[in-house]
Amino acid sequence: MQIKANHLTYTYMKNTPFETNAIDKLDLMIPGEQFTSIIGHTGSGKSTLVQHFNGLLKPTDGSIKIGEWTVKSDTKQKLLYPLRRHVGMVFQFPEHQLFHETILADVAYGPMNFGFSKEEAEKVAKECLANVGIDDQLFDRSPFDVSGGQMRRVAIAGVLALDPELLILDEPTAGLDPEGQEMMMKLFHDWYEEREERSIILVTHQMEDAARYSDEVIVMDGGNVIDRGTPRQIFAKKAELEKIGLTVPESVQLLEALQAHSESELNTSAFTLEDTVESILSFLHKKGRD
Amino acid sequence: MTNDIHVDHLYFRYHEQAPYVLHDISLTVKQGEWLTILGHNGSGKSTLARFFNALHVPKEGKVISCGIDTKHANEWVNIRRQVAMVFQNPDNQIVAPTVEDDVAFGLENAGIPYEEMHERVYRSIERLGLRGLETQEPHRLSGGQKQRVALAGALALRPKVIVLDEATSMLDPTGRIEVLSMVEKLRKEENITIITITHDVTEAMLADRIIVLHEGSMAYEGTPDEILSDENALRKVGLRAPFIVQMANELKRQQVPLPNGVLSHEELVTSLCKLKPIT
Numbered sequence: 001m002q003i004k005a006n007h008l009t010y011t012y013m014k015n016t017p018f019e020t021n022a023i024d025k026l027d028l029m030i031p032g033e034q035f036t037s038i039i040g041h042t043g044s045g046k047s048t049l050v051q052h053f054n055g056l057l058k059p060t061d062g063s064i065k066i067g068e069w070t071v072k073s074d075t076k077q078k079l080l081y082p083l084r085r086h087v088g089m090v091f092q093f094p095e096h097q098l099f100h101e102t103i104l105a106d107v108a109y110g111p112m113n114f115g116f117s118k119e120e121a122e123k124v125a126k127e128c129l130a131n132v133g134i135d136d137q138l139f140d141r142s143p144f145d146v147s148g149g150q151m152r153r154v155a156i157a158g159v160l161a162l163d164p165e166l167l168i169l170d171e172p173t174a175g176l177d178p179e180g181q182e183m184m185m186k187l188f189h190d191w192y193e194e195r196e197e198r199s200i201i202l203v204t205h206q207m208e209d210a211a212r213y214s215d216e217v218i219v220m221d222g223g224n225v226i227d228r229g230t231p232r233q234i235f236a237k238k239a240e241l242e243k244i245g246l247t248v249p250e251s252v253q254l255l256e257a258l259q260a261h262s263e264s265e266l267n268t269s270a271f272t273l274e275d276t277v278e279s280i281l282s283f284l285h286k287k288g289r290d
Numbered sequence: 291m292t293n294d295i296h297v298d299h300l301y302f303r304y305h306e307q308a309p310y311v312l313h314d315i316s317l318t319v320k321q322g323e324w325l326t327i328l329g330h331n332g333s334g335k336s337t338l339a340r341f342f343n344a345l346h347v348p349k350e351g352k353v354i355s356c357g358i359d360t361k362h363a364n365e366w367v368n369i370r371r372q373v374a375m376v377f378q379n380p381d382n383q384i385v386a387p388t389v390e391d392d393v394a395f396g397l398e399n400a401g402i403p404y405e406e407m408h409e410r411v412y413r414s415i416e417r418l419g420l421r422g423l424e425t426q427e428p429h430r431l432s433g434g435q436k437q438r439v440a441l442a443g444a445l446a447l448r449p450k451v452i453v454l455d456e457a458t459s460m461l462d463p464t465g466r467i468e469v470l471s472m473v474e475k476l477r478k479e480e481n482i483t484i485i486t487i488t489h490d491v492t493e494a495m496l497a498d499r500i501i502v503l504h505e506g507s508m509a510y511e512g513t514p515d516e517i518l519s520d521e522n523a524l525r526k527v528g529l530r531a532p533f534i535v536q537m538a539n540e541l542k543r544q545q546v547p548l549p550n551g552v553l554s555h556e557e558l559v560t561s562l563c564k565l566k567p568i569t
Contacts (some may be wrong), residue, residue, distance in 0.1 A: 052392040177489040205462040287567035
């Protein structure tokens, strides 16, 4: 699903002395069917921006087009309803959105709300719960009676149950341990790969995730997009990123340090353990030929 | 050296039929030490931290904080003043409309006279590098700044121990470095004992000593060098070794002759540059 922001401005606390533009006259196009990451310092406007993508926020000025829906400051709330069916949103602590008595009912709530019968909704809910790795023995338990990691997966199943085309992830792995983070990112990536028309927009502080999973990385600062490109292009700009309070993935930090210390050229855009090892091995081989 | 925290055969469960959340924990934390309690989500590490300042009180076993047995309810206020805590979510622990009021909040509750309170608040603000932000609204600060406000509030109480319960896990990388370097400074210059609760192995590298919790029991104890270089042991308890350790191990598997115990970027880079070329 393609996104197009046209002179988008969002002002917090308008008409008060505290008035600030979180987003400032932004023009931006994000193509559909790709995995896009948005990185930026705390307060750079990235969360405010993505909340426009499913109509949670309406622009103060300008407009935003998501697929076939256009949202402006005076767009009626009713028109945002179908948009939210197609754009799923996972917040930082999605488990805070759980509310039903049983896990199954919680996940089936969304589809029922959008007109599915109880049977249909439960069928979809069961499939989604299985996909996120929740055992059917837990279906009748209270969502508040399982572990934190399980609660988060139930909440995510609830978002996936609406079968969105575009999934917005706002720091979905915050607070999880490394194993949990890895599992969660894999789950999202598998969902994305499953069907051609699906897109993901990930807001993250984890440069490793942005580098590893994205087709494109968008860099925000001060309410505007200041750069965009493939992970390879973006994470080759260590100095520029550090200036706006960001870092490059640890693998890139290591390879750049090695490059500087050894005064020889090597491939520094490696984002996985395997690629980093390979780059170091070829550096050691090259040393032999010099 | 005196001990600030002493835990003796502590067991804990939420009610009598429930399984044990903490199982036979014994540990001491020396004055001026930095101890990290490392464990995955649900390992019991945050529950354990709550015993240090009498937010939980043992039914089985014993906890002595700053020389006082935490079972005495009349000492709880006193203990909590000496063992300060900073929690994960900065937004949940800020209470006042301005930075200076927030830092003063704990002191007001403790009934400190105005003159002294004033002096302590501004000293703490100064120490945490928050000068110029005194009259700002805490909610408009960055995550790293908010956690420094929380730390300043803790410092103003003149505690012997500061416990940081996942206090950097919601911050971006710069905010994390900002807070941890302040913690290091407080330990060095104020001789405050630091206990950090985390699943972040990079943060654990800063400690003098690490205790790894797994399913409510103490799985390992040692220096960062000992604990963090053992990739398999960490994997067994649901943790990951630091990236550099994983790299060094993988290179060794590929027949690159690296020395043991490589933990930092600098060490790995220097070792690699010293190696004979592969031909």
